[in-house]
Amino acid sequence: MVPEGAPGPIVVIGDVMVDRYITGSVSRISPEAPVPVLVHGDERIVPGGAANVAANAAALGARVTLVGLVGRDREADLLNAALAAHPGIVLDLLVRDPGRPTITKTRVMSGRQQIVRIDAETVAPPGPQMLEALIGAVAEAVRGARVVVLSDYAKGVLSDNVIAAAIAAAQAAGVPVVVDPKRRTFEAYRGASLVTPNRSELAAATGLPDTTDAEAARAAEAASAQFGGDVLVTRAEKGMTLWRRGGRVLHVPAKAREVFDVSGAGDTALAALAVALSAGQPLEACVHLANAAAAVAVGKLGTAVVTRAELLAALEEAGTPGIPPGALLETDEAARVFAEWRAAGARVVFTNGCFDLMHPGHVALLEAAAREGDRLVVALNTDASVKRLKGEGRPVQDEAARARVMGALRCVDLVVLFDEDTPLRLIETLKPDVLVKGADYREDQVVGADVVKAYGGRVALVPLVAGRSTSALVAKAKG
Ligand SMILES: Nc1ncnc2c1ncn2[C@@H]1O[C@H](COP(=O)(O)OP(=O)(O)O)[C@@H](O)[C@H]1O
Ligand SMILES: O=P(O)(O)OC[C@@H](O)[C@H]1O[C@@H](OP(=O)(O)O)[C@@H](O)[C@@H](O)[C@@H]1O
Missing domain, CATH: 3.40.1190.20 (Ribokinase)
Known part of the structure; x- marks a missing residue:
């Protein structure tokens, strides 16, 4: 700051x-x-x-x-x-x-x-x-x-x-x-x-x-x-x-x-x-x-x-961290920043994904997510986690590159990584106020939805931009 x-x-x-x-x-x-x-x-x-x-x-x-x-x-x-x-x-x-x-x-x-x-x-x-x-x-x-x-x-x-x-x-x-x-x-x-x-x-x-x-x-x-x-x-x-x-x-x-x-x-x-x-x-x-x-x-x-x-x-x-906007943080550091934001009355929004080849659909989702609260944190799957979910050859960009691109977006306040298949542990640790996913999920399919709602938070499903996907981009690049 x-x-x-x-x-x-x-x-x-x-x-x-x-x-x-x-x-x-x-x-x-x-x-x-x-x-x-x-x-x-x-x-x-x-x-x-x-x-x-x-x-x-x-x-x-x-x-x-x-x-x-x-x-x-x-x-x-x-x-x-x-x-x-x-x-x-x-x-x-x-x-x-x-x-x-x-x-x-x-x-x-x-x-x-x-x-x-x-x-x-x-x-x-x-x-x-x-x-x-x-x-x-x-x-x-x-x-x-x-x-x-x-x-x-x-x-x-x-x-x-x-x-x-x-x-x-x-x-x-x-x-x-x-x-x-x-x-x-x-x-x-x-x-x-x-x-x-x-x-x-x-x-x-x-x-x-x-x-x-x-x-x-x-x-x-x-x-x-x-x-x-x-x-x-x-x-x-x-x-x-x-x-x-x-x-x-x-x-x-x-x-x-x-x-x-x-x-x-x-x-x-x-x-x-x-x-x-x-x-x-x-x-x-x-x-x-x-x-x-x-x-x-x-x-x-x-x-x-x-x-x-x-x-x-x-x-x-006062322990105010000098965190630049969009920084990639370790979970415990992110938790400290979360606590500061909360103390200041901010509502923190959380969303997650691989965000391998960033496209306008991603940007629209992130902007919509940011509008759900005062701060937006994006949890990125690590490279190992993406590979397990999407197979060999993915991610196209490594986690450092993905975090750098993500952090440069104006609507993104913090970036964190998670290595498991789901961000559940991260959600339990950080306790965001709002959990956002694209509307291709139903609320009962969103990992962590029950956890967030149990402590009084909420889940928001935001509309997707049709016809945009990283997999389609990868297929197109392969000719
Ligand atoms: N009594 C106070 N106790 C703690 N902080 C104060 C107090 N008065 C002012 N401040 C701090 O100074 C800021 C500006 O003071 P304020 O009285 O609101 O404006 P102004 O000086 O323009 O009348 C406040 O937002 C607050 O951060
Ligand atoms: O408006 P009047 O009262 O005529 O004149 C201004 C003063 O009350 C003082 O108002 C203070 O500001 P804050 O008003 O505390 O923000 C400061 O700007 C002082 O330098 C200034 O003398």
Whole structure:
């Protein structure tokens, strides 16, 4: 699940902020008014809002271009200096607007206790000149990006025009757009691949509850209908729920070991997700990574970045395997991955066969199998097992070759081998939720059907594509 490929360039467009922390200690009440007296200790500036997303993505190894609006003021200089501490962030396309202050959130802290927050901000949309500059910056930034992130805090940067420009440029470049929304409806995000509301943003957009996993999935589906893409709901202590077009759902429980400060956890999650996407990871794997990164972020005080080293350490500690999609695994390793998937609420589908010369009939069966749940595992007969079943001369391709081809299919999550005549032992060990075979079998003929049903799983028979078979291909090749 840790990105295998290198992260690609990312663009973050949105409401850039300065988070200022004034810390000290309080030991008395003022004689002038019933307020605490803070003895000033320290002051620090950290990137906030969209700048926090950019800082987190850079800390995870991506090159990030940040697009947004700052003022022509001291805070903008302080923000630039704070961002310069994160190598890999390009700041040339931050637009300076003399007509507005740099959004600054000042927290006054006594130790870990926040006493007051003081906001300096203008939320009005930018004037025509600044809007033009922003749209120009968006067009330039999106060129060459692998993922575009819109980080909306409803402060005015992500106006309809800017959103439309970003999505159009991303679509033209064929790159995904991920949106952290603040709008009351997601219609303006049409064309985005993924929108990541938190609980209140989801409730505001849909009016639906998300207390249970099932409710969260239903609300996410309703949100998806507003713009046509996938939805990832970040559900604070309940973790995350991913709803994908076509109805596949993934629930990932929160992993945090200690929670100090949840502010900015959504920014970290968004950044981790974008970095994993830019490295070519499947969306489900990106969500696991985002959830793990958020768990580290909530253990830190204040707005914070999570580094690649911290994320790797957290994943290792949690025993999360770095399994690439479609990997060929030993049974015990597969069982460990199954347990992880289950813990994350995924329904695991199992199917088996020789899959000697892969043809469109196989692909249709596997795609149909994948639609029966959230993860698909394919058990392949070993060479010895195929030979026993089909006779001398088979398989045409050895097990390593068959596993390699099988694992390369987008719908296949894992491949395992079995040496017996049937996969019964494997089914008993792995306990899949759904057992799939082609509809040339009757349910009572499917090996393992009774085992799966006995523990509450189910059997699905999927239609076959007529006229396709490996044996026919072999016969044809022989002339
Ligand atoms: N109280 C918490 N306990 C454990 N994990 C949390 C908690 N709050 C947030 N998280 C983690 O951070 C992610 C993002 O937080 P959330 O509050 O949902 O979004 P946002 O920061 O955008 O409001 C959650 O999906 C979860 O993984
Ligand atoms: O929306 P408002 O409150 O005006 O401004 C945003 C702040 O509440 C903070 O929101 C946090 O994100 P999360 O909201 O925790 O994801 C972070 O982005 C902080 O950097 C930021 O200061």
